[in-house]
Amino acid sequence: MVDLAFSTNAYTEYDLSEAVRRIADHGYAGVELLGDEPHAYFPGFGDADREALLEALSETGLAVSNVNANTAMGYYDDAPPSAFFEPSVIRADDEAREWRIDYTKRAIDLAETVDAPAVCLATGRPLPGTLPENAHDYLRESLHEILDYAEPRDIDVGIEFEPELLVENTEEVLALIDDIGRESLGVNLDVGHAAVYGEDVAESIRRSAGSITGVHLEDIVGGRRGKHYHRIPGEGDLDFRAIFDALEDVGYDGFVTLELYTYPDEPDRAAREAAAALESYV
Incomplete structure (x- = not known):
């Protein structure tokens, strides 16, 4: 049986510790930490932020499902509209790519500190001038x-x-996992x-x-080929x-994390209604 978690990326109007406490108020067993502004960029x-987070986790009893290091918008003083995944781990620019590798290592440090099992990472898009085959080499x-x-x-x-x-x-993604050949x-x-890619979700x-x-x-x-806009369960197809x-069927017994960053103005409603909609499944 899986447990429900809720990502703090819906609570960008609150600091990280307050986001954790608010998520706990809605009955979740876990919380995903946003590894970006305004939470854990x-x-x-720093140390004070880390201690405040540990205090909130101890106070609420929430487990950490994941550290979400997909984005790094804090990198920019004035981020362009489509900068969500930049700088990425497939950038041809060595300095920018190494910055993102180090950033992901810091996410791993936080995961270790809060006893989270994993971090997540998006590949980013191949930018103009970087052929996909070269981007795969960088990846x-x-x-x-x-x-x-x-791994250590x-x-x-x-x-x-x-x-x-x-x-x-x-x-x-499965081809990449097979190519890399590492269990972690x-x-x-x-x-x-x-x-939205057009896959059968259960088959995926x-x-x-x-x-x-x-x-x-x-x-x-x-559903299939729908618009990529995250909605509260029950509001889509x-x-x-x-x-x-x-x-x-596949024996997954970890956390299922609600990711509803599309509700920054009403995250408590999103958290409350999502939990109610999925109560019978967990």
């Missing part, structure tokens, strides 16, 4: 360096695929991303059996019975 996340090199750091700390790294990124579907690399499976889960480091959950309007049945 690692160049500015492999980056992942081996990251995994060399993660017993932290898994989950690649989160997303349409339009270098790794954008189940087939590609898996998939942080966002069911909505599978749906079954194909990923044994490689799932974590699950992101949200609803999507339109995903079949959550089929999703949870598939997770049970």
Whole structure:
């Protein structure tokens, strides 16, 4: 049986410790930590921030499901609109790529501190001038360096695929995992991303059996080839019975994390209604 967690990336109007406490108020067993502004942007996340977070976790009894290091918007003083995944681990610029590798290592440090099982990482998009085959070379090199750091700390790294990124579907992430050939690399499976790519979500889960480091959950309007907009479960077309049945079939017993960053103005409502909608599945 899985447990529910909720990501702090819906609570960007609150500091990290307050976000943790608010999520606990809605009955969740776990919390995912946003590894970015305004929560744990690692160049500015100091000892006092870490102690405040540990105090909130101790006070609430919440487990940490994952450290979400997909984005690093704090890198920019004035971020352009599509900068979410930059600088990425597939950048041709050596300095920018190394910055992102080190950033991911800091996410691993936080995961170790809070006893989280994994961090998640998105590949980013191949930018103009970087051929996809060259981006794959950078990705492999980056992942081996990251995994060399993660493995002694017993932290898994989950690649989160997303349409339009270098790794954008189940087939590609599983091929990457096979290519890298290290047990600590898996998939942080966002069911909505599978749906908007046009995949059968339950089949994506079954194909990923044994490689799932974590699950992101949200609803999507339109199901297959729907628009990529995260909605509260019940407000879209995903079949959550089929999703949870598939997770049970593959023996997944970790956290399923609601990722509803699309509700920054009403995160408490999103957390409350999502928990109620999924109560019968967990």
